Amino acid sequence: MSDSVLEQFRPLFEPKTVAVVGASAKGGALPNVFIRRIREFGFEGEIYPIHPSAPEIDGLPAYRSLGETPKPVDYAYIAIAAAQVPPLLREARGRVRFAQVISSGFGEVDEGRELQEALVAAARAGGMRLIGPNCLGIYTPRGRVTFTEIGPREVGQVGIISQSGGLGTDIIRRGFSRGLKFSGLITVGNCADVGPNELLEYYLADEQTRVIGLYIETAKDGRRLFEILRDARAAKPVVILKGGRTQRGRMAAASHTGSLAGDDRVWVALSRQTGCAMADTLDQFIDILLAFQALAPQPRHPTRRVVLFGNGGGASVLATDFYARLGLDVIPFGAETVGALGALKLPPGTSITNPVDTPVGTLQQDDGRVAEKILEAIYASGRPEALVMHLNLSAFAGRTKSEVIDNLVQVALRVQSHYPGQAHFVLVLRSDGEPQLEERKREFRAKAVALGIPVYDEMANAGHALAALASHERFVHSRQPRDR
Structure with a gap:
């Protein structure tokens, strides 16, 4: 087949x-x-x-x-x-x-x-x-065909099926700015003949595609969609952005592509039974795709324990609450890790539990290389399954050299390499929207993306992405044969 x-x-x-x-x-x-x-x-x-x-x-x-x-x-x-x-x-x-x-x-x-x-x-x-009809076209870097003006030429690993042409354009343009790279994106409109099911089968079979995303308003053969996803056994992560999940949304979908969108409870059940991830917004859809593109799922030890590391105590507290609601645990460190961090004699105001609140004054020590000692202590005994490094760039403005942030990222990658497969690493770059700071943020994002790091604007965005990754890992883990 x-x-x-x-x-x-x-x-x-x-x-x-x-x-x-x-x-x-x-x-x-x-x-x-x-x-x-x-x-x-x-x-x-x-x-x-x-x-x-x-x-x-x-x-x-x-x-x-x-x-x-x-x-x-x-x-x-x-x-x-x-x-x-x-x-x-x-x-x-x-x-x-x-x-x-x-x-x-x-x-x-x-x-x-x-x-x-x-x-x-x-x-x-x-x-x-x-x-089609009623669509915009196909974007295929490997075939060098595109309906949109902006999009990466590099052949990537994310395959998209979109029932909306306009949303397909948004996925390419916004995904491109975030670092997504596509194996293909096709808009299918009314799905009069070829629909999401056949294209999903193609992407599942395609060696170039590692992650699949669907924007869908209706599935003409929902049973067949379920069977395809079930039989795939989550071999490739599938992320679904479903339009028409409410009564008003179903009415809008009917006027958009002539769709009958279906009961939302069916889609929730499909997600639970097949391991696909459901996104609620376009931003969340891109966030989750970005995580699956950059991070290799670890079904042998599904992600749960998360370490928050960066500057911003209040933001860390809010993220701890939010992550708990997502099923991610920001658990205080044990005595061994606290002792190792205490031995570093970090400046006053630095938290040595989890979240690790490190003011800019701490982070700029040794041009950011102090983070290597901190993270080495955390990885050695804290055993995180995910590290979220969050940097509020406005706090760095005018106080540190630009290479400090580069060094922070580099030392985190170096520590990651000492503990392969232990923890997912994601970066959150926050700013206050000031134009010059936003430009610096784009530069830092581009550097991080080139290193294979998924970058998010807020810790909540990173949390949603990690929660989707963790759910996929748990699903695959639950279906792996157990040693006797």
Whole structure:
């Protein structure tokens, strides 16, 4: 099954020939923008503009129909009036593998439901699979095809399925700024033919994809979705952002993609029984994906004991309460660890229990390298399963050299390397929103991300991500065979 689904969807994620329907000879239309974007993204295959009369579009020879291109088409991008799409697909005569219909006016509105049925019939008659309609496109770094202007070129390990085109764009743009790298993102809109289930099977089989994210408003075959996730046995983390979980949300989903969203209790049960993580907001969705991208799950000892280390006593107290509600324990250190920390003779005001409250005056000792001694003592006897280093950057402004923060991160990584597999390390960079400080924060974030560290804006964000990771670890642990 895995080989067949990989072969089936390879032309979609790694197309060699792309047809573009709806580009204007005068330029400026959305399909013209798509042609420009995939060229800039590095697409090296052949591009076939389809136009009823123009001999050339954007410097490329144009063809009158999908059935007249020099080579069969792996992927067709179609953005024309809804009523014109079915006859266009019928003319393909088996020469198109995948057609993605950007156009709206189909099943998401009452008057378009019959037209959507005709669209599906035309796709079948034309011998192709249909993506959409009412979507924005595909973003596939390995295939060098993109519908959005901003996104990492590097092929990553996060595969996304989004029923919303606009939200898909947000995931790419905001994920990019946070350090997410994608194996692919596809928007599926109304899911008239290909839907989340088949694409989920593809990502599960795809060796490049290590983490899967779904924004979904409805599952036409919810039972099949459950079976796919159940049979996968959480081999890859799956994060679901579900739209339409409330009555009002279901009404909004119906008007957006013509979806029947389903009872929220069903999705909660699906999460518990299959080990997938449920996110409530887009930020939380990205937070959790970032954790799974950067941190290797440790099902042999699921995460529970967390150490908070950084400057900000009040923030640490609030985080301790919040983490407890998430099932994460910020437990005071035992006598051995307290003794080891006390022996360091740290400056007054430094807490030597958990949370470890270290004022800037402490952290800037030896340009931040003092943290290595502190963390070494904690790891040696405190046995944390996660370390959250939180730095309030506004407290550092004007008081320390910029390399202090770099050194803090580097020494934490060094201590991590002394205790491989013991604890997850996440970084929280807080600021007061001042523009210059935000710019420094972006610089520090980029450096940390390049080192493979997930970075969060607040401790609550890091807590949600760690809780999702811990839940995944517990699920996998509960299904591992026990030694007799």
